[in-house]
Each structure stands twice: as C-alpha cells, then as structure tokens.
C-alpha cells in the first residue's frame with residue numbers, strides 16, 4: 001500500500017492538495033480502525049473498575065504511555081503525562097512550575113502562543129520575569145551573545161525544536177548546556193518535530209518535551225507532556241479530582257504517584273489508543289524514511305518556490321536546517337487572499353501569523369503563507385501549489401514575470 005492509499009481522507013477528497021500538515025496531520029486508516037475497535041469492543045474506564053474490561057483498559061492505556069516513552073527515547077529518568085494537546089501540556093508546566101518572585105523565565109521569540117501566553121500568565125501570577133531569547137528567523141543556532149539572556153536567575157527556558165511559523169530547526173542542545181550552567185530547566189516544544197523526524201528526549205537532555213498526537217497521524221484530543229521525574233516532583237497538580245489522588249480526607253489530600261498525579265478525571269483512553277496506533281504506523285514505515293521523504297519534499301518546495309519571480313521564501317535556505325514546512329510571501333497578494341484563492345483550486349495551506357504574533361512582530365511581518373508536508377506529500381502537490389500561485393497572480397492582474 002502506498003502512503004497515499006493509507007489515508008482515507010484522500011479517497012473522500014480525491015482532488016484535495018493538503019499542504020497543512022503542520023496544523024493537523026491526516027490519519028492513516030489503521031489509526032481510525034484501531035480507535036473504532038477500542039470503542040466497539042474494549043471501551044471501559046481505566047484505573048477504577050474491579051472488572052476485567054476496566055483492568056484491560058488500564059493496561060491498554062499504560063501500554064500507550066510506554067509506547068510514547070519509547071518513541072521519544074525518554075529514558076528511565078522521565079515519564080509521560082497524557083494531556084489533551086500540546087497546549088494543555090504547556091499550560092500544565094506554566095501553572096505548576098514553582099516560580100518565585102524575581103525568577104526569570106526565558107522564552108524564544110519564535111515560540112507558539114501556547115508557550116508564550118501560559119508563561120506570561122505564570123509570570124504575572126508568581127512575580128517571575130518573562131524574558132526573550134531573540135532569533136533571526138533564518139538561523140537555528142545560538143551565539144553566546146544571544147544566550148546571554150540566560151543567567152543565574154533563570155529558572156526555565158522554553159523554545160521550540162522546530163518553529164511552526166518559519167520551520168527553523170533549533171540547536172536545542174546548546175541552549176540546554178547554557179541553561180544547565182545556571183541550574184535552569186529546559187522545556188522543548190516538539191509539536192512540529194515528533195512524528196516527522198527521530199526525536200530523542202535523552203539526546204536533547206530536555207527536562208520537558210511536549211507534543212500533540214494530532215500532528216503526528218494520531219487523533220485530536222490527546223497530547224503529551226514528557227518530563228523528568230525530578231521536575232514533576234517539585235510541581236503541584238494542575239487539575240484536581242478523581243484518579244489523581246491517593247487519599248482524600250475532609251481537609252486534605254495525598255496525591256497519586258507521578259504521572260497519575262497530573263491526570264485528573266477520566267482520561268482520553270481512545271485518544272491514547274489512537275496515538276499508540278499512530279506510533280505503530282510510523283514505526284512500521286520507519287521514522288528515518290518519513291524524515292527523508294519530508295526533507296525531499298521540503299527541498300523540492302524550496303527549489304520551486306525560490307525560482308518563482310513573485311515569491312519570497314522565508315527561513316533557512318537549507319533543508320537540513322528546517323522542518324517539513326515552508327513559509328513564503330507572494331508579491332502583491334496578502335497571505336489570506338492567497339490561501340482563499342488556493343482553496344478555490346483545492347489547495348489547503350495556512351496563512352496568517354501562525355499563532356506566533358510576537359515572532360511576526362519581531363520579523364516585521366503581518367503574516368505569511370505556509371505549506372507543510374508529511375509522508376503522503378508528493379512533488380505534484382507542490383507543482384499544484386506553484387500553479388495555484390500563478391493562478392492567484394493572474395486573478396490579481398499580474399502575469400508570471
């Protein structure tokens with residue numbers, strides 16, 4: 001079966017040119033089938049019942065956790081908390097991390113709003129100070145001068161592994177080394193990386209690694225906060241309720257062990273099952289093979305877009321310095337108009353600030369067009385994008401040159 005044949009959405013929409021994988025990935029049939037089987041034959045509440053179906057649900061859920069930990073090479077010092085998406089995982093850290101007045105939180109300017117806004121709120125609530133690690137939108141490495149913002153008062157540094165606006169791949173290891181010199185923890189937002197390329201939490205030496213299931217062929221509604229135990233141990237629960245407790249008295253509660261302490265209420269077992277199935281699908285394809293294919297598509301898109309006289313490509317020039325997405329501007333056409341006109345030709349891209357308004361402001365851009373790729377992207381999708389751009393230019397009264 002080809003990669004394209006694995007995705008039923010392409011059967012339902014044979015003419016769809018889907019270039020918005022960075023927003024959400026499409027789902028292989030096996031993931032959908034596994035989730036259907038879960039709901040048809042296995043559904044029960046985990047952790048609670050004394051009966052067989054519930055006990056199996058607990059095992060299935062914990063197997064999914066193990067699969068996630070293995071997939072990101074978390075190592076024995078880390079565990080995974082299931083959340084509803086990357087955003088909830090990021091909010092969990094921002095809310096539960098024990099910041100004190102005067103502590104400094106350093107966040108990359110290229111971070112998604114789901115990193116920046118929770119940390120802004122955390123800083124206001126705790127009296128911590130939010131500082132920015134400024135990047136230039138082209139390079140993913142960091143000079144000592146850039147890293148000087150990380151200092152003795154820094155408690156947490158947060159940055160994407162790959163940013164979703166321009167697709168820059170960052171040298172996280174260097175940031176981690178600098179943070180370690182000052183005893184600061186590092187949170188890596190890997191939402192645009194996991195499922196696209198091999199990601200090793202141990203190799204990155206990240207304290208926290210977050211991602212969403214739906215961006216890596218899994219279902220919407222399941223995300224992951226992978227974290228070192230030593231970090232989670234100093235954090236109080238973000239949400240409270242059933243399942244996260246060991247013992248509750250009238251006035252106080254002892255909490256369940258980590259990671260359950262951070263998973264209050266009935267969990268999205270169907271989502272975890274789907275994520276596990278997505279991991280199995282990726283493993284069966286080979287993550288290296290997917291990464292190579294996406295790099296080839298990115299290289300082709302960079303080539304085709306850069307040779308277009310009306311297009312300006314943003315971000316790194318080289319494929320090896322970026323993720324599987326390309327942001328670009330088309331002379332004379334606002335990104336939103338571009339996306340609307342492309343949609344008329346069945347081409348789905350993303351346009352706008354990409355939930356990165358501080359980054360856009362820093363780069364002095366109102367927004368960009370973004371095409372993003374996955375396993376089922378083919379060169380003809382990118383050819384269609386180029387034709388769509390030409391068509392839009394004609395609609396706006398320009399010719400190709």
Ligand SMILES: Cc1ncc(COP(=O)(O)O)c(C=O)c1O
Pocket residue numbers: 022023085086087088112114160162163164189191192212223355
């Ligand atoms: C880099 C990055 N971080 C975080 C998020 C938030 O993910 P979610 O909306 O699944 O919580 C996104 C989604 O676009 C993203 O691209």
